[in-house]
Amino acid sequence: MPSKAKDKPGLTITLTDGQQDAFVPSYTTMDEIKGYVTLTPQVETKIDNIYITFECIVKTHVERVGTASATTARSEGFTPALRLVQPIPETAMPESGRVAPGKTYTFPFEFCVPEGLLPKTCEHTIDNHVVRQAHLQLPPTLGDPMAAVWGKTMMDDMASEGSVVSYSVRVRLISGKDEKTGKHLFIAEENKRVRVVPAVPEHPPLAVLEGKQDDYRLRKEKPLKKGTFQKRIGTLVMESAQPRALQLPPLRSENPCPITTLATIRLRFDPASPEAQPPRLGSLVTKLKVATFYASKPMRDIPKRSTDFHYSSDNGIYVESVPLSSRCVESATWVKHTPRDNPRREPTPPRDSALAGSPVVPAPSLATLAPSDSYKEGEDYYTTYLVVPITLPGKVEGNTQRKIFVPTFYTCLVARVYALDLTLSCHTPGASVTVPEMHLKLPVQVSAAPNPDARPRISQGEAEAIARRESLHLGHIAPPIPAYTEEAQPAGVGPSTPEDAELTPTREYPDHPGYPPRTRRSDNASEASLVLPPPDYNIQTSGRPNSQTWCSRNHLAMMQA
Structure with missing residues (x-):
């Protein structure tokens, strides 16, 4: 040694x-x-x-x-x-x-x-x-x-x-x-x-419990006044849902596209009096909160509240704020709704992160936005919506360090979580000093696309083991029956043996996982037609022995995607 x-x-x-x-x-x-x-x-x-x-x-x-x-x-x-x-x-x-x-x-x-x-x-x-x-x-x-x-x-x-x-x-x-x-x-x-950087698919939205149980806020209500000592003119409601994930491109991609998603903000104004008008919207500032949770002891639950990690001897948290955009939204148009003209109202959807909605919310769906606590049934109200593009910053030129984003993940000791911070300012009629602001904090995932060239490898021993397992599951794989062999022969070619000639083909052959698509014998013994799959089906082969199956085109497209 x-x-x-x-x-x-x-x-x-x-x-x-x-x-x-x-x-x-x-x-x-x-x-x-x-x-x-x-x-x-x-x-x-x-x-x-x-x-x-x-x-x-x-x-x-x-x-x-x-x-x-x-x-x-x-x-x-x-x-x-x-x-x-x-x-x-x-x-x-x-x-x-x-x-x-x-x-x-x-x-x-x-x-x-x-x-x-x-x-x-x-x-x-x-x-x-x-x-x-x-x-x-x-x-x-x-x-x-x-x-x-x-x-x-x-x-x-x-x-x-x-x-x-x-x-x-x-x-x-x-x-x-x-x-x-x-x-x-x-x-x-x-x-x-x-x-x-592992490939991470998009997971279902988080079950957000607003309040003291987590850091997220999907809905906010704010009373609006003309001034500090003036009476209230109405209540503004701001609501959104968890957007689709921000998907990182595959590693080593030459020309990656910008990493984007869309968030939709729904707004509702409940006036305090019939003559009150909705406020004029100002600017919308978007930031990305990047939180890293870590602990010296294994974490028993998914990190939800940052205060649990602030004052602990075994837990720690590090948060950075990344500015994304600041845009003027004064052009948003308010739509007036009069419930008296249409007394039948649609049911109110649940206010959670799984709230359904397309990236661009159509105006009629805004009627289902839940009213504020001060709203009186039957009164007029106003609604509008904002579509917010979310784009992660790309490469920064110069000596500035480049921000790198990793997928959302949770381990026993470390977790990375992202959240969107949306700040909306508005201008109330007659107010000249204060500018009311409303904040939402939405959970957002960062996923990662897989390598398109990566394929799982199967050795010869694994392929044989898979074939044995499938044969045990499906039963004994017998050779094709003679009737099938006869139907597969070209026209004018008779059976090869007298024993085969005595067999009368049935109208439909029994289903068997090991057989190719069935054939059907018509009433005329000289005519044989292939029973093709329906028009909306394709044949998909997984590459394993005796594993040919039919699947719908939509399902096949989803698997290929």
Whole structure:
């Protein structure tokens, strides 16, 4: 065993998947990480094995501020979220168990970025099963300074120093075991950092409980006055719903499109008197709140309220605000509604984040907006709506750091959450000093598109296992019946054997999962027509043995999308 640092064997990790020249290689779900490890010993060294892994490490620390004196303490959290091991065949190791100085040894490796984590990764106590499913999703790289570079540009992923999610290809040399602990002795190691942004689909909207249970607000009511000491002219209602997710483009896309979505704000004004007019709208300011929750102990629930992480010795939160847009909305047109002319009113929809609505809300649907608490049944009211484009900022030229967005995720120790902050100002008639403002805070997801070229690989052994499992599930796959063989023959060709000639084809063959589309024999024995699938159906083949099925075109389009 070498005793000096300079005598330690030299280890080098080289990638061969097309990203060997990248400063920080980037991968997504189902991407292959290929390369090899080069071992160059300086002196003769005894080694038992070489350990090559692809790992994900989650580390956190929370500063504890002492109350009695100006002292601080730190609570730390650590978990190896992922560890894939490259098997090394015995034939690749030196027969004598020793590597010769000056000789180069090469060990190839190949990893595939998985779609999720193993169940043993999250075995702590949780409040519901949804938390477990969220914690087993593959997290993106976050807060790792070694992976915060894109070419020559520094990237800011808006994470705190107390929350780090890092990925790396790591190699270690093992030589013997410690006599006291029995653990392996690592005489040399090397790692290569990589950046991982997993493919994350859009999830259902959050069940928002406005008030003290979460930080979101989907509806706001505000009494409007002409002045500070003037009487009320009416009540303005502002309401919206969780918009569609902001989808990140695939990694390494050459010309990515802007990352956009739409939010729709519905407004209602309930006048206090018949002569009161709705206010004139001013500006709408949109910001994106980026919150990173982290803890030194596993989180039992999805983070919902930031105050739970402000004053805790085991939890921490870091929030950044990213300005998106500021636009004038004075051109919005108010529509007057007179319930007396139409006494039958539509039912009021539930006010939650799952409120249905297209990106552009048609004006008639505004009649279903719930009234304010001060509204008197049968009185006139006004409605309008605003369509708000949401676009994430792109690359910033100059020396400014580039803001990088990662998908929304929740792990046992770290979580990233996004919210839209909408501020609307309006001008009431006769008011000249104060400008009323209303705020909404909507949850919004950031998803990530998969690599279009990524395909799951199935080995020959896996394909045979799938075929055996399907055959056991479907029963014995018999060869085609002779009647089917007869129907498949061209016209004028009779049966090959007398036994086949005695068989009378039935009008419809029985269903069997292993058979191709059925044929039907007409009353005239010389005419045979193929029973094609309906016009709105196509045949889809999954590529596995005996797995040909019919599916509708709409369903096929959804799966291909």
